[in-house]
Amino acid sequence: MPVVRHTDARRTTTPNATMTTHASPTQGGSAQLAVWTVEMTPGAAGPPHTFDVEQVWTVLDGRARADVDDEHHDLGPGDVLVLPADSVRRVHAVDAFRAVVAAPAGARATPVDGEPVLPPWIA
Template identity: 40%
Template sequence: MRIIDETGARTTTTPAGTMSALAGPSRGSHELSTWRVRMEPGSASPEHVVDRDQVWMPVSGRFRVSVDGEDSGMAPGQAAVIPAGAVRQVRTGDGPGEALVCMVPGGRASVAEREGSVPLPWAE
C-alpha cells in the first residue's frame, strides 16, 4: 500500500481550475489515475475531448456538466460518467466546486480551436 499526499509539485493551475494529482502511474497506480479538481465560482473549462472515460465525483459545491450538448447538474453524493471522445465542458455556478476525478492513465485532451492533443499531466 502507498499513501499519497497532495503537493505543490504535482498541482497544475489553469484558467479553469486547479488539478492536484493523487494516484497515477508515476505514483504506483498502473491502472487508474485520480486527481482533485478545485474550481472557483463562475469558472468553466473549455469545450474539450478526452480520449478516456472519466468519472467526476463532486465533494463540495455544484457543477454543470455538458456532454455532447446534454447539460446536467451534479452535486456531492453523485457521479458523472463522461465517455471517451465526448465533447465536454464543466462549469461552476455562484459558488466554488471541488471534485475527485478518475480515469485510466495515458489520456490525452484536445480543444476545438487548437490543433493536436496534449497529455493530462495530473493523470500521469
C-alpha cells in the same frame, strides 16, 4: 501498497481550475489509473474538449453544470458523472466546486479544433 502522502500530491493550476494529482504513474500509487481532484472557483469554466477515455467525476462540494455533447447536467455534492470517451464536455462552476476524478492513466485531452495533449495531472 504504495502510499502517496497529501503533502506529496502534485498541484497543477490552469486559468480554469486547480488539479491535485493523488495517484498516477509519475506521481506514484498507480501504474494504470490516474486520480485527481478538480477545484474551480464560482463562474470558472473549462474549455470545450474531449478525452480519449471514460472519466468518472464524483462531486464533493459545490455545484456545477456539465455540458456533455448536447446535454446539460446540473451537479451537486454526491452526484457522479460518467463521461464517455470522445464526448465533447465543458464543466462550469456554479458555486465553488470540488470533484474527484478517475480515469485511465495516460489519457489524452483534445481541445475543440486542437491537437491531443497529455495533461500533467494524468501523467
